[in-house]
Amino acid sequence: MAELLRVKDLKTEFRTDAGVVRAVDGVSYCLDEKEIVALVGESGCGKSVSQLSVMQLIPTPPGKIVGGEVLFEGEDLLKYPAKGRKMRAIRGGKIAMVFQEPMTSLNPVLTIGRQITEMLELHLGMKRRAARDRAIELLRTVGIPSADKRLDNYPHHFSGGMRQRVMIAIALSCNPRILIADEPTTALDVTTQAQLLELMMQVVDRFGATLVLVTHNLGIVARYAQRIYVMYAGRIIESGSVMDLFSSPQHPYTKGLLASVPRLDQRRKGREQKLVPIPGLPPNLVGMPATCAFLPRCTCSLEKCREAPWPQLESVDRGHQVACYAASGGGAA
C-alpha cells in the first residue's frame, strides 16, 4: 500500500518550572493508505502530544516542536506556520481528529448543526443550504436517529456516546485522508465503546481513510488495529504488525504490559495465580538520563543498558522493530 504520512525524528518539548520536559523525543513512524494503526502507551508517554504535534496544535508557549519532519503529500507540514492558511486547510480538512472528551471538545453554545456546517463552509466552500443537507447526511451516517431534527440541538442535549458520534461526523465532514482518534472511547461505557468503535471502522472503511487509534487499551488494539507502535517516555520502543507484536513481544515493557492485564478469556488456575505487575513507576520526564528510560523498571537489563545511550529501534523480524539491547542482542526474547 502507498505511504500516506511519514513522521521523521519528531521532537516536542514543554518548558515548565521544573525544567524542560521532552514529551516527544525523536519519534518516527509512517502511515499507509487505508490502514488502521494503533499508538499505545500510558498517560504521559507522549502519544497524544505526538499527534497534536502532527496537527500543530501544541500550545506555544509552553510547548514547542523543536525538530523533525511531518511529510504528507510531498510537503513537510512543520514548515507551514501553525496558524497559516495552508495548515488550516490540512487541519480538519485532510487530517481530522476525534478527541477523548466528548463533553469539552464540542462548543456548548453552538448547535451541532452549526458546528458541522461551519466545517463544510470553511473547508469545502459549500453554501449554507447545501452544507445543511450534507450535515444531515453525515449525522445519519454516524447513526444519529431523526438527524434532521437533532441538527438544531445543542451538545448538552446529547449523551456521551451520541456526542462522540457527532465528533466523528464533524471529523469526517471533509473526507479526511487521515483520522486521528485520541482515546475516543475512554470516557464511555463498554457497550457504548463497542458501538462507537464498530461505527468508526465502518466509516473509515467507507471513506477510505487511514485511522490512527491512540489508546492504552490493548484489547481495542488487538480487535481493530493492523499495526501498532508502543511508546514509553516520549519514544517509540517497539513497533510491528499487531499479530507479531502480541504473539512475540520483544521489549520488556511490551511484555510487561501484556502480562499485567487480566484477560476475560482466561480463567485463573486458583488464587495463587497472580498478575505480574511492572515494578516501579512511570518515569518523570524532567531531567531524564541518557540511558534507556525503562531501565529502572526493567527485569532483564544487561550491563550495556546501564552504560550505553537509549537504544535505537532495530529490526528483529520483517516489519517488527524494537529498541532494546537485550532483545536485539538475542538475549531476553
Added chain:
Amino acid sequence: MREDQSAVVLEVTGLKMYFPVTKGLLRRKIGDVKAVDDVSFQLRRGETLGLVGESGCGKTTVGRCVLRLYKPTEGKTVFEGQDISTLREGRIRPLRRRMALIFQDPYGSLDPRQSAGSIVGEPLVVHRMAKNRADYHERLERLFRVVGLDPSMMGRVPHEFSGGQRQRIGIARALACDPSLVICDEPISALDVSIQAQIINLLEELQERIGGLAYLFIAHDLAVVQHISNRVAVMYLGHIVEVSSSDELYDNPLHPYTKALLASVPVADPVVEQKREHTVLKGEVPSAMNPPSGCPFNMRCEYAMSECRQSVPPLREVSPGHQVACILVAGTGAQEDETDGGQ
C-alpha cells in the same frame, strides 16, 4: 475454598434507593430516580463479591447504602448480624469502624493539606483505637508497611505521592481499624495500566493476610472483576440481573445483558479477537427516572417477548449458586439456554 464460608458478613435484602426529583420554587416532587430498585445479595467472610455494570446502573449507590452514607428508601441491610438500615446515625458510627471504603479517585479523596500519616491515622483517633501515643505510632508504621509504603514518608502531603502510592494511602486508611468489610469503589480505574496490577495484587495479599476480610468490589472493568472476585453480580438499571461464581459467570453467562457486556469487551489477543463475533448492543441505557415496564433490559434485548414487558423478572436460581433474572432462561440451566438464549 475458605474455612468459615458459612459466616455471612453482609446481607442485603430488597434494597431500594430512590432519589426524589423536584421541580420549581416549591420543590414539588415530580418523580424518582430509581437508582437501586430491589437489590438483594449476601457477602461471606473472606469473600470478594464483584459488582459490575455500566455507569448509572446503581453499583456505587449500593455501596453507599451499605455504609449508610445514604439512608435507603426501603430494604434491610444486616451487617455482622445487626440490622443497620434503621439504626440512628449515632449508633452506626461504631459499626463504621468495621466497614471501610476505598475510593476511585486517589487525587480527590485525600485531604491535600493533611500529611499521609495523619490521613491514615485519623480513623484510629476517631474510633479511639490506639492505647497511647506509642501504640498509635506503632500501628501507623505497621499500616504503611502493610500497603508497601515506606513509613519515613508519613510526613509528606498527598501531592508528593504518585497516583498508585496515593491509592495505597487510601487502602491503609481503610484498613486502619481492622474492618471486616471493605467496599472498593472503582479502586483502580484512575490508575495507569502498569500500576493497576500492583494495586490488585496488594488487595489480594491483604485479604490473605487479614483473615476473613471481605471485599465488595465495584468496577466496570469486567476482566479485573473476573480476576479478583469469587462471585460476581451484574447490575443493570438498578437491578441485579445475574449473580454467580466468577468462573461460571464468564464461562456460561445466561442473561442477555451479561452476554452482550462480555461480548463488547475486547481481549488483548488478536488471534482470539479474529475468531470472536463482534456483536454490538443497540441503543442506550434508559433513564432511571423513567425505566421501562417489566424487565429493565427489555428495550435493548434481542430476545424480548411481550411477557418481558409485563413484570420485573425475579432473580431465580437456575443452577447451584447461579441466579439470573430472565424469564427466557429455563430453570435447569445452561442446556435449554442454547435454544432460547439463541446462539
